[in-house]
Amino acid sequence: MHAPLLQPSSSPSLRGNNQGVLSAAASGLDSFITGQGGDLDRIFGHAGIDPEQLLHPTLSLALPNYCQVLEEAARQTGCDNFGLRYGEQFQPQALGLLGYVGLCSATLEQALINFAAAFPYHQHSTLIRLVDQGECYRFEYQVRHGAIVQRRQDAELTMGMATNLLRHVLGPQWAPREVAFEHRRPEGWQEHRDVFAANVVFNQSCNALLIPKQDVVGRAMPGHDPMLLMLVMDAIRQLGEATPAPDLLDQARQAIAAMLPHGEPALEALAQRLEVSEWALQRQLREQGTSFSQLVDQRRQALALGHMRQQRLSISELAPLLGYSETSAFSRAFRRWFGVSPRQWRSASLN
Template identity: 60%
Template sequence: MAETGAVSSFAPTPPGKPHTGVLAAAASGLTAFIEKQGGDPDRVLGRSGIDPETLSQPTLSIALPNYCHVLEEAARQSGCDNFGLYYGQQFKPKALGLLGYIGLCSPTLEQALINFTRAFPLHQLDSTIRLVDLGDCYRFDYQIRHGAILARRQDAELTMGMVANLIRHVHGSKWAPQAVHFEHPRPEQWQEHGRLFDAPIHFEQPCNSMVIPKRDLQRDMADHDPLLLKVMQDSLLQLSLAGRGEQQSLVDATRGQVRQMLLGGEPPLEHVAEQLGLAPWSLQRRLRDEGVGFSQIVDEVRKEMATHYLKQPQLPISQLAFLLGYSEISAFSRAFRRWFGLSPSQWRQQSERHS
């Protein structure tokens, strides 16, 4: 999710544009929910570059950076730090449009989860979504792969709520997963996550995930409709095909891979190139053609993530070196002084005075 900042960096998405991000159904009821949390919907949408008319048409596309930004901006402007968490808990499957109906029209709850996972990459691009078979459980994994999106906590908590509500549609509101994992650091009001999911919550994980016992999925879907299921699947596929001509740049894709690998240390060029389906020399050459080097991208991603994490007061500065892939705190401190001419603690104090 993109950092909150200058409005000009988020250009509005024109209505009627091919699907190149996330379908507007993912923002169903957003303006009303922003207002309910004490925010100003017009201001939030305006700062995020989203045309309110787009939200009224569920099959129109919202650029993924704009979508993630609107959730972060809503949390900031309303003062509700758990905005995405609460928004996701009330997000019913039918509100998701085509994707939701694909789940609801499936024959069984297990097949609903499988069909939902298979269709999700068509509903939202530049993301990894998979269902991993763990034997007696499934693990639903979700992660945004768009390199221009840094702040994405609200989106992750919203998405896990959407998945939980697909299962709660059959089992009722008391159903709980075995565990929920989030890639972002533990927020200040983290106890709410455990209360609402009624499950162990783990933060700073490699991926956003939900562990779901298979025994909970052995039920029929009351709204099973094979014909409507096929119509929904075909419609979503056609929308996705219409937007395939536009993809994120190689620089953004590289930034995304770098950010995802930082928890394991400094990302090697070879590993990033492999994930992008390129030879290391080819990645270097193509980045040079774009006027940027690989080491420069790593440095810029670390710089952006450092300021993002420092704005979260509950995060100890001592944790930041690990989160940014540094083996020692001293290496992080030296890099930070090079970027800003201040220590991390001085930068945080200065930021708090101006917020």
């Protein structure tokens, strides 16, 4: 292992840790929102983001706020495919350090490997991996933050970013073998097929690009620069590696969200996922001022509100996603949370 080439004190922009996502991920977002007819003050204000942060690509944005600003931009501009269009024009250079990790690599295959390896420093609470499937590489991506429910726009943006890294070398006509998204098929799904020039599937377990190996193995990167690669890899590590691991509550929220579609969560199953004993989990939750049942209820409430705002699922479709075996049980819980039935809430939100 070589010693770090940049020290944390060598530049003001490198002080502090990335505890969400580097603001380079939102490069040009303000002008893109304006181009789509959006009101920057309303959209950034609703998402709790200071536009000044976007001027400094190595500053950190909270990941929930970042995902929220994309969803809010889609809603307020009326552009349902906002993330897809933003990603379509997002070039690797605009990603800052992460983009140059790919661009400075020796080959396109190595660029994908380096990109996936560096991504956790660029963005936390996220699955990112390059899986060897024989004839193809499967580039997988999924936000795994317990507080984030709506993440469609971010997923489509990220798949567009990854595609553009490949097209930077292979040309604008290059197409993956297949593109997968975890969210439901949107109304304007034909645009996804046109943007990627490939088969696009929805309701999958993970967002992914299927990349033929023959397209990337041995393909030289035109901007290969080994010294600059070392510099940017060290810099991005310094920004991200010292970030503390998610606390127990956040880990529990993420695990509960993953368990709900499979039925009523159990304390024993949650403890196994978190690799702690049941009594230790209960004690730690109690010390945090909550309990297992409260945590499950809070997760259901947050997830229900997120899905209801998206207007994509019927009430009967939503209930099992929250672990309810009967729609009536979900309706009773929703009335307890918000004082109205799900149908009343949805009707009022449309007016």
